[in-house]
Amino acid sequence: MTPISLGIFASANQSAAATSFESIATVSVGSGGSSSISFTSIPATYAHLQLRCIGRSSRTQNSGYAVISYNSDTGTNYSYHALTGDGSTASAGGDASVSYQTLIYFPGALRGSNIFGVGVVDILDYANTNKYKTLRVLDGYDSNGAGYSALQSGSWRNTNAITSITITEYNSNNFVEYSHFALYGIRSA
Amino acid sequence: MPKTYEPIATNTLGSNTTTITFSTISGAYTDLVLVCQIQKSTATGTYLQMRFNSDTGSNYSTTFLSGNGTSAISWRDSNRTDINLDYYAAPQNNSWTIRNISINNYSNTTTYKTVLNRANDASQGTDAGVHLWRSTAAISTITLTMPSNDFITGSTFTLYGIKAA
Numbered sequence: 473m474t475p476i477s478l479g480i481f482a483s484a485n486q487s488a489a490a491t492s493f494e495s496i497a498t499v500s501v502g503s504g505g506s507s508s509i510s511f512t513s514i515p516a517t518y519a520h521l522q523l524r525c526i527g528r529s530s531r532t533q534n535s536g537y538a539v540i541s542y543n544s545d546t547g548t549n550y551s552y553h554a555l556t557g558d559g560s561t562a563s564a565g566g567d568a569s570v571s572y573q574t575l576i577y578f579p580g581a582l583r584g585s586n587i588f589g590v591g592v593v594d595i596l597d598y599a600n601t602n603k604y605k606t607l608r609v610l611d612g613y614d615s616n617g618a619g620y621s622a623l624q625s626g627s628w629r630n631t632n633a634i635t636s637i638t639i640t641e642y643n644s645n646n647f648v649e650y651s652h653f654a655l656y657g658i659r660s661a
Numbered sequence: 662m663p664k665t666y667e668p669i670a671t672n673t674l675g676s677n678t679t680t681i682t683f684s685t686i687s688g689a690y691t692d693l694v695l696v697c698q699i700q701k702s703t704a705t706g707t708y709l710q711m712r713f714n715s716d717t718g719s720n721y722s723t724t725f726l727s728g729n730g731t732s733a734i735s736w737r738d739s740n741r742t743d744i745n746l747d748y749y750a751a752p753q754n755n756s757w758t759i760r761n762i763s764i765n766n767y768s769n770t771t772t773y774k775t776v777l778n779r780a781n782d783a784s785q786g787t788d789a790g791v792h793l794w795r796s797t798a799a800i801s802t803i804t805l806t807m808p809s810n811d812f813i814t815g816s817t818f819t820l821y822g823i824k825a826a
Binding site for chain 1: 662663664665666691692722723724725726727728733734735736737739740763765766769771772773775776777779789790791792793795797823824825826
């Protein structure tokens with residue numbers, strides 16, 4: 473099929489038009505698993521980035537988490553808010569001055585082996601050098617009787633253009649085989 | 662960089678219709694995104710249903726987060742014969758609801774399929790759902806049904822494919 477020149481920037485029912493939606497890079501986790509993955513040398517040629525994730529953690533709990541940081545900044549320069557549903561209760565939470573921007577829910581090793589979580593992350597105006605960087609996330613997993621649905625926003629208190637993104641398993645476990653992280657760029661007119 | 666986010670098919674209804682089907686979906690993409698603007702014909706009926714590959718078995722489940730301007734709730738369905746796509750943002754007969762359904766890694770044959778769904782109705786509320794289809798089959802058909810009702814003329818359904826590099 474012929475690629476379109478008018479993409480749809482839509483992770484959360486938003487359909488803001490962009491002039492194009494382009495695949496930048498993809499990381500697929502192999503059989504040994506991986507505790508983190510990175511996208512480096514991200515060009516500044518786009519207006520926004522979208523990260524589309526499929527993942528599962530090796531953590532021997534019901535859930536694991538993926539966290540995001542930028543430009544190798546491990547300082548406490550990030551914060552986030554989350555609205556989360558666990559199937560019975562809706563709750564709000566968040567953290568200030570932490571070393572990661574958000575928590576993405578993935579199933580852990582105690583969930584069925586074929587079950588993977590999904591996250592769609594929009595990183596807006598990532599190359600702008602006058603603003604702190606804000607993201608939004610729609611993510612979660614369902615395991616037929618358990619799981620989470622979550623909406624998050626996060627801030628990185630830095631005006632640098634984002635040139636690298638690191639996604640880390642929060643509890644120092646691994647993302648397991650078949651986890652998959654794809655980074656896309658969205659151009660403006 | 663390779664451009665992507667290609668429209669696979671669009672259906673703009675010319676008459677009231679109960680069921681919409683996207684079939685023979687190519688496995689050439691990484692993710693699918695289904696964008697819908699929907700109104701139903703009468704007040705009858707409840708939620709919008711989705712199935713994959715005509716599977717009517719009890720292989721679907723849902724975890725939902727929903728808000729209506731007053732309260733936020735979470736709920737779930739297990740072992741259903743379809744995906745229930747909404748709660749507060751269920752289709753109405755007097756307003757348009759919009760939704761964006763992301764079906765990630767839809768053509769892989771190793772994992773079950775997880776779906777992200779955001780539905781909005783400005784007069785009712787908003788939903789964020791995560792859904793599971795317990796099958797490792799590649800998704801080749803998507804069916805949307807408005808039970809005991811119709812999608813009205815002018816309702817739109819567009820399926821996009823996104824291909825990772």
